Amino acid sequence: MAHTVYPQSYYAASANPVPPRPELNGEVETDVCIIGAGYTGLSTALFLLESGFKVSVLEAAKVGFGASGRNGGQIVNSYSRDIDVIERTVEPKQAQLLGQMAFEGGRIIRERIAKYNIQCDLKDGGVFAAVTDKQMGHLEAQKKLWERYGHTQLELMDAKRIREVVATDSYIGGMLDMSGGHIHPLNLALGEAAAVESLGGVIYEQSPAIRIERGANPVVHTPQGRIKAKFVVVAGNAYLGNLIPELAAKSMPCGTQVITTEPLSDELAKSLLPQDYCIEDCNYLLDYYRLSGDKRLIFGGGVVYGARDPADIEAIIRPNLLKTFPQLKDVKIDYAWTGNFLLTLSRLPQVGRLGDNIYYSQGCSGHGVTYTHLAGKVLAEALRGQAERFDAFAGLPHYPFPGGQLFRVPFTAMGAWYYSLRDKLGF
Incomplete structure (x- = not known):
């Protein structure tokens, strides 16, 4: 075999x-x-x-x-x-x-x-990064919710504070969870x-x-x-x-893509993420990134419904990386791969x-x-x-995907397109 x-x-x-x-x-x-x-x-x-x-x-x-x-x-x-x-x-x-x-x-x-x-x-420390005022409001509510369940290692960050932990102008604020990490x-x-x-x-x-x-x-x-x-x-x-x-009737494999840069200089790595926290934004189709132990930037995102392997992963993810960190335009990508996760209709x-x-x-x-x-x-x-x-x-509760196995991919992709559009338009 x-x-x-x-x-x-x-x-x-x-x-x-x-x-x-x-x-x-x-x-x-x-x-x-x-x-x-x-x-x-x-x-x-x-x-x-x-x-x-x-x-x-x-x-x-x-x-x-x-x-x-x-x-x-x-x-x-x-x-x-x-x-x-x-x-x-x-x-x-x-x-x-x-x-x-x-x-x-x-x-x-x-x-x-x-x-x-x-x-x-x-490494300790994870950041939820808000792109819009609506997302920032969600983080404020999330902090209160989590604290109600005894989780208190949280800090809300305004635009100035988040700029201290991630070198990008993409975010208006965020929330730091020190019990998070990578x-x-x-x-x-x-x-x-x-x-x-x-x-x-x-x-x-x-x-x-x-x-x-x-x-x-x-x-x-x-x-x-x-x-x-x-x-x-x-x-x-x-x-x-x-x-x-x-x-199998109540779940669907989906692919997410990840790219990894060549090793960055200590100075460049520290300028991007000074405290070495990991970051994820609050969009429906979110980007997530962090530094590896040997100072590479690992950047992921994108969803392929039905878990097909894209022909060019770097072409999907690199534009998002450069939108976040345009200072990395000349940095080489050493690795690109896809991995599948299993989605339920309720996402629970x-x-x-x-x-x-x-x-x-x-x-x-x-x-x-x-x-x-x-x-x-x-x-x-x-x-x-x-x-x-x-x-x-x-x-x-769990339910079969609408349309069964034949139509679950296009129906779910349409739903994701709708939520992604809402993210872009800020409502």
């Missing part, structure tokens, strides 16, 4: 060394079989192993091959739809639980990094995988799940083997394919259980770095019989 390798990204080129991992051959028995060695799967595996479970992880390609190893590397709190939307959607007790969990994922990441000595260039996302995944193995977990690479035999003791089949388990956790997200058709995570023993979490909708780490804890709690927090997520 042909081996799937990492895309030609900056993250893959600068990844920490890792040991070779086996393919699954033959039959294995375990307590929990996890499908997917991205953040959701690895976080779940770690929490389960720390609780005494026997865990095996199946990965179709390599650890962190999907969104976990390709994303913007930003630690951003809450969910793709914020707590105020959840408060309008569900009962107060459920909303309270989900609100309390909205800031937990970032804490879990930092705990993992410290506990397992993961080398992934962790990491090398693939190295975080690789460090978590090493932690899983240090606790006795086994990760099989190049071992895609092709069929789940449901029943009292489900069996997950791969091309060369199978795993019999007491529980299965499905953590494949945008790279799951049609393994579970009832989940899709969490639940199939039968008594198959659990799933997916659909982070572009807001997955922190949520996936929380999801691992919540899934592990549910397998231990503590399901209150799991049920809070599982109770979120």
